[in-house]
Amino acid sequence: MEFLSRFKNALFLIAVLLAQAIALAVQVRTPADAGAPDGREVRLIRMWTSATVTPFERVAYAIGSGVHFGWQDYIDLRHVRQRNQDLQQQLTRMRIEQAAIAEDALQGRRLQALLAFKEQYVGSTVAAQVIGESGSDTSHVLTIDKGSRNGLRPDMPVITPDGIVGKLRDVFPTTSQVLEIDDLTSGAGVILATTRIRAILRGTLTGRVQIGNLTADSRIKPGEQVLTSGGDQVYPRGLPVGVVQSIAPDPDHQPYTAIAVRPAVDLDRVEEVLVITGTQPNLPPDAQQDLAAAEAQHAADLSAERLPSIHDSDSGVPGQGGTPPGTAAAPNPNAPPVVAVPHPLPAAHPDRFTSGSTPPASDLTPGGPNSPQNGSPPSSPPNPPSSSSPGSGKPKSQPASPQPNAPQ
Amino acid sequence: MVTRSYMSRREVEQQSFSLTVALLVPLGAILLQVLLPKAMPRLAILDLPLIVTLFFAISRRNPIAGTITGGTIGLLQDVLTSQPIGVNGMAKSLIGYAAASLGSRIDVENTGTRAVLTFGFSLVQSVLLFLIERRLLGIRVFHVLWLHELLRAMVNTVVGVPIYLLLDRFKYQE
Numbered sequence: 372m373e374f375l376s377r378f379k380n381a382l383f384l385i386a387v388l389l390a391q392a393i394a395l396a397v398q399v400r401t402p403a404d405a406g407a408p409d410g411r412e413v414r415l416i417r418m419w420t421s422a423t424v425t426p427f428e429r430v431a432y433a434i435g436s437g438v439h440f441g442w443q444d445y446i447d448l449r450h451v452r453q454r455n456q457d458l459q460q461q462l463t464r465m466r467i468e469q470a471a472i473a474e475d476a477l478q479g480r481r482l483q484a485l486l487a488f489k490e491q492y493v494g495s496t497v498a499a500q501v502i503g504e505s506g507s508d509t510s511h512v513l514t515i516d517k518g519s520r521n522g523l524r525p526d527m528p529v530i531t532p533d534g535i536v537g538k539l540r541d542v543f544p545t546t547s548q549v550l551e552i553d554d555l556t557s558g559a560g561v562i563l564a565t566t567r568i569r570a571i572l573r574g575t576l577t578g579r580v581q582i583g584n585l586t587a588d589s590r591i592k593p594g595e596q597v598l599t600s601g602g603d604q605v606y607p608r609g610l611p612v613g614v615v616q617s618i619a620p621d622p623d624h625q626p627y628t629a630i631a632v633r634p635a636v637d638l639d640r641v642e643e644v645l646v647i648t649g650t651q652p653n654l655p656p657d658a659q660q661d662l663a664a665a666e667a668q669h670a671a672d673l674s675a676e677r678l679p680s681i682h683d684s685d686s687g688v689p690g691q692g693g694t695p696p697g698t699a700a701a702p703n704p705n706a707p708p709v710v711a712v713p714h715p716l717p718a719a720h721p722d723r724f725t726s727g728s729t730p731p732a733s734d735l736t737p738g739g740p741n742s743p744q745n746g747s748p749p750s751s752p753p754n755p756p757s758s759s760s761p762g763s764g765k766p767k768s769q770p771a772s773p774q775p776n777a778p779q
Numbered sequence: 780m781v782t783r784s785y786m787s788r789r790e791v792e793q794q795s796f797s798l799t800v801a802l803l804v805p806l807g808a809i810l811l812q813v814l815l816p817k818a819m820p821r822l823a824i825l826d827l828p829l830i831v832t833l834f835f836a837i838s839r840r841n842p843i844a845g846t847i848t849g850g851t852i853g854l855l856q857d858v859l860t861s862q863p864i865g866v867n868g869m870a871k872s873l874i875g876y877a878a879a880s881l882g883s884r885i886d887v888e889n890t891g892t893r894a895v896l897t898f899g900f901s902l903v904q905s906v907l908l909f910l911i912e913r914r915l916l917g918i919r920v921f922h923v924l925w926l927h928e929l930l931r932a933m934v935n936t937v938v939g940v941p942i943y944l945l946l947d948r949f950k951y952q953e
Contacts, residue, residue: 380842384876387850391865391872392915398863399916413864420858424810431814503859506812508823509908510860514813540861554861555920576922623920639820 418543428503494651511554518545528647534611534635560603564596582630611635800949828852830939836875837882849875870907897939901932
């Protein structure tokens with residue numbers, strides 16, 4: 372008894388430390404599962420604490436956002452008109468870019484269908500507000516104001532329009548914890564957009580994001596875009612992650628390199644996020660409509676570029692057989708649509724690059740050659756290309772060969 | 780001019796706080812720790828829970844109370860992070876115990892002493908966290924960035940001293 376009373380302080384400390392060490396041993400996981408949600412008991416403790424802290428976070432967020440939006444929407448309105456004009460111009464530019472990309476997207480989808488690729492598109496999302504953080508610079512966790520009552524589950528990806536933020540770690544009834552991609556225990560499967568190299572993205576202690584499982588490769592340059600690969604079964608394929616910032620030897624893991632990635636999202640200032648609650652094999656209806664509209668616009672642009680004679684004849688130039696001035700702007704609704712895509716002149720010396728000499732995409736195999744096996748030009752002159760691809764209403768594009776290292 | 784503080788052993792051992800202060804101040808520190816970095820991300824370097832742990836430990840001068848205070852605050856801090864529960868709990872239990880043990884031996888009412896204690900214990904906590912993460916949990920990529928930890932200790936000291944003076948108003952002698 373005397374021993375206990377004499378060393379009661381030290382014994383108490385040892386008991387407390389021992390209890391916590393045992394608790395740590397129960398929770399500890401292998402590194403592969405480091406970002407996984409907690410077990411039931413630990414989750415309960417986190418949920419109770421979260422339920423205590425969250426109401427204060429909600430109040431603080433409401434006050435802060437009220438002051439912020441009041442200032443931004445009613446007081447600080449300088450340069451709004453100029454910003455609006457800039458955004459209109461940006462929108463116009465992006466529409467043009469979208470039209471240009473639409474054809475590539477459709478071509479890619481056709482090839483994917485031929486090769487039986489399974490693409491996963493974002494099907495449904497839940498918007499959420501960030502109401503808190505972990506409060507530690509070694510742990511990068513966000514608290515959002517949506518939980519299991521809103522259909523959220525652990526491991527669901529969290530994104531913004533700019534790129535990925537992280538994934539859900541612990542989901543409580545009304546709130547959730549988001550493990551950001553720059554957390555030490557975080558990881559994501561990524562692919563480098565240009566070189567198509569697959570890698571694993573990890574957070575670091577300093578809050579940087581880096582790829583550390585690649586050996587030195589001269590093809591990887593700063594500025595290359597990094598996308599999700601879909602290989603981790605968490606993030607859908609093709610979402611922006613960031614850009615390569617720097618490449619340096621990794622002193623801790625030779626001969627690998629440490630490729631620092633600048634996240635596409637400013638992770639320190641995330642306010643609103645989208646939680647992806649479901650994916651689907653097809654594009655959402657809205658996106659399909661947008662794509663169809665962009666495709667039609669792009670086809671019209673192509674026709675306008677390739678068929679100057681049609682527009683010349685409609686321009687009503689006197690003496691050239693065109694419509695008289697004043698009548699060109701009044702189209703006849705009963706007139707059949709003009710489908711006049713001229714055939715290109717046959718090549719004088721056809722070779723394997725001549726239009727129509729490449730076998731159809733359905734005959735191609737991944738990794739195989741995209742021309743006849745003997746490599747010789749076709750013996751007969753190529754057939755003139757058809758005026759439009761079936762059902763698409765636009766000129767048929769050149770069949771492209773699938774890239775051998777295309778992502779699965 | 781040197782300021783000398785004379786306190787009897789009885790005075791030293793009987794400083795305490797009301798239950799409201801003992802509960803609300805740690806909770807407020809944890810809440811601020813969660814909210815401040817959202818408004819200003821650089822403030823994540825500050826460790827308000829450590830400052831509060833040190834204040835209560837060196838004021839009460841009871842190692843068991845210091846251990847409980849530090850352990851509780853650390854565990855609450857762990858719950859809100861992605862770390863296993865117990866990392867900060869163990870570190871702050873030790874800090875609370877050590878600070879309370881020191882508080883019963885030296886005069887910790889002096890501002891300079893408090894500043895030195897805060898700076899020193901901030902660095903000790905960094906070492907403890909490194910040992911727990913690296914040795915106990917086996918996280919090989921966990922490093923101590925000494926410059927960063929020195930900066931953290933300085934920030935904690937600068938912010939901690941005024942907080943101690945503020946919290947001194949809630950102390951009462953039994």
